Amino acid sequence: MGVLTKRIAVLPGDGIGPEVCTEALKVLEAVSERFGHQFELDVQLMGACAIDATGDPLPESTLQACFEADAILLGAIGDPKYDNNPAAKVRPEQGLLRLRKSLGLFANIRPVTAYDVLIEHSPLKADRIQGSDMLIYRELTGGIYFGEKGRTADGAYDHCTYSREEIVRIAHLAFQSATTRRNKLTLVDKANVLETSRLWREVVQQISPEYPSVAVDYLFVDNAAMQMILNPKQFDVILTENMFGDIISDEASVIAGSLGLLPSASVGETAALFEPIHGSFPQGKGLGIANPIATILSVAMMLEHFGMYDEATLVKEGVDYALRRKVLTPELNSDNPYTTEQVGCFIADYVQEGGECFRHLKNLELGLSTII
Numbered sequence: 501m502g503v504l505t506k507r508i509a510v511l512p513g514d515g516i517g518p519e520v521c522t523e524a525l526k527v528l529e530a531v532s533e534r535f536g537h538q539f540e541l542d543v544q545l546m547g548a549c550a551i552d553a554t555g556d557p558l559p560e561s562t563l564q565a566c567f568e569a570d571a572i573l574l575g576a577i578g579d580p581k582y583d584n585n586p587a588a589k590v591r592p593e594q595g596l597l598r599l600r601k602s603l604g605l606f607a608n609i610r611p612v613t614a615y616d617v618l619i620e621h622s623p624l625k626a627d628r629i630q631g632s633d634m635l636i637y638r639e640l641t642g643g644i645y646f647g648e649k650g651r652t653a654d655g656a657y658d659h660c661t662y663s664r665e666e667i668v669r670i671a672h673l674a675f676q677s678a679t680t681r682r683n684k685l686t687l688v689d690k691a692n693v694l695e696t697s698r699l700w701r702e703v704v705q706q707i708s709p710e711y712p713s714v715a716v717d718y719l720f721v722d723n724a725a726m727q728m729i730l731n732p733k734q735f736d737v738i739l740t741e742n743m744f745g746d747i748i749s750d751e752a753s754v755i756a757g758s759l760g761l762l763p764s765a766s767v768g769e770t771a772a773l774f775e776p777i778h779g780s781f782p783q784g785k786g787l788g789i790a791n792p793i794a795t796i797l798s799v800a801m802m803l804e805h806f807g808m809y810d811e812a813t814l815v816k817e818g819v820d821y822a823l824r825r826k827v828l829t830p831e832l833n834s835d836n837p838y839t840t841e842q843v844g845c846f847i848a849d850y851v852q853e854g855g856e857c858f859r860h861l862k863n864l865e866l867g868l869s870t871i872i
């Protein structure tokens with residue numbers, strides 16, 4: 501592949517978001533130096549920081565920058581002052597949901613792998629998790645997150661709705677993905693109770709004959725939550741609706757060893773956004789303890805999206821090297837912890853092959869300013 505120029509909207513967000521983004525961008529800078537690509541970064545506000553600055557968690561200028569970008573890199577959003585105030589009408593999460601909806605990012609893809617070098621670290625028994633390798637396809641722009649919601653005189657409601665088409669489009673992506681892996685697809689739903697889940701089953705059963713190589717099974721979400729810990733190796737591709745996918749992917753992170761390891765890609769017809777699955781971990785803000793690997797692996801997924809496969813492989817090798825050498829933040833290495841910045845530098849140096857730890861993108865400046 502030749503040298504490419506890509507524009508990336510960067511939304512560092514809140515809490516540890518800016519810290520993990522900074523490290524991920526160091527790695528991207530190393531890719532740029534090694535392969536000659538040019539990445540134009542357009543840093544924009546979203547989340548609580550955007551509410552503080554503009555009153556809106558997703559300002560028009562941020563949305564515009566995202567529309568104009570080839571891809572979006574997001575750190576994380578959210579702040580305790582909203583989490584602990586149920587009466588707040590304007591909330592950081594509204595910005596993220598509006599962004600996903602506006603860009604049509606209907607498929608959220610969350611890979612989960614048990615790393616051999618971390619097996620002993622997991623609270624789960626090694627023989628249960630060793631070899632686990634699954635891909636969760638979480639529907640991202642429908643369901644209870646986006647249904648009508650509100651208050652009654654003495655209650656509240658959140659409606660869950662799905663159209664057939666909303667299920668069809670992500671089901672095809674999940675089936676196609678299964679054909680490139682171990683040819684197994686598990687639909688996680690609650691079809692014994694929910695009408696929307698029965699529609700999911702119906703649609704998946706109708707589509708399934710188009711993919712004869714793929715074995716399909718069905719699990720109720722309560723059982724799936726248990727199976728995830730009991731026997732995670734049974735899963736290849738998991739297909740599920742918005743809220744179930746949110747919950748079981750955080751649960752699945754225990755198999756990898758930390759929430760700070762799990763990346764994601766959110767894709768639609770045209771746009772693509774890459775973000776760690778974790779949140780803004782407010783308790784970790786400014787302490788240098790946030791694991792940047794989930795965001796660095798999200799950059800690897802972004803490079804794959806650009807067709808930069810060698811580049812993505814190198815980033816993933818850098819992560820493997822950090823895992824093998826135990827250059828890891830405290831939640832994975834309490835005896836000899838490294839800081840967020842040290843982990844980022846280590847992986848960036850690997851990518852650049854023996855470079856010095858000189859990449860100090862300390863403060864992300866707003867606007868289209870940085871060309872790396």
Ligand SMILES: NC(=O)c1ccc[n+]([C@@H]2O[C@H](COP(=O)([O-])OP(=O)(O)OC[C@H]3O[C@@H](n4cnc5c(N)ncnc54)[C@H](O)[C@@H]3O)[C@@H](O)[C@H]2O)c1
Binds near residue numbers: 578775777782783831
């Ligand atoms: N996509 C997003 O931006 C996103 C995702 C989830 C939660 N949130 C928001 O984040 C805020 C905090 O939510 P929460 O505490 O439920 O979830 P969280 O993911 O921020 O943190 C949960 C726990 O996971 C661990 N953790 C998370 N990220 C880590 C990392 N990079 N390195 C090491 N450990 C890490 C920490 O132990 C933390 O206490 C809330 O405001 C929530 O709405 C945002």
Ligand SMILES: CC(C)[C@H](C(=O)O)[C@@H](O)C(=O)O
Binds near residue numbers: 578593596779
């Ligand atoms: C912050 C929140 C809206 C978000 C979600 O529920 O989708 C988060 O938990 C995630 O997993 O990306």
Ligand SMILES: [Mg+2]
Binds near residue numbers: 747750777
């Ligand atoms: Mg979540």
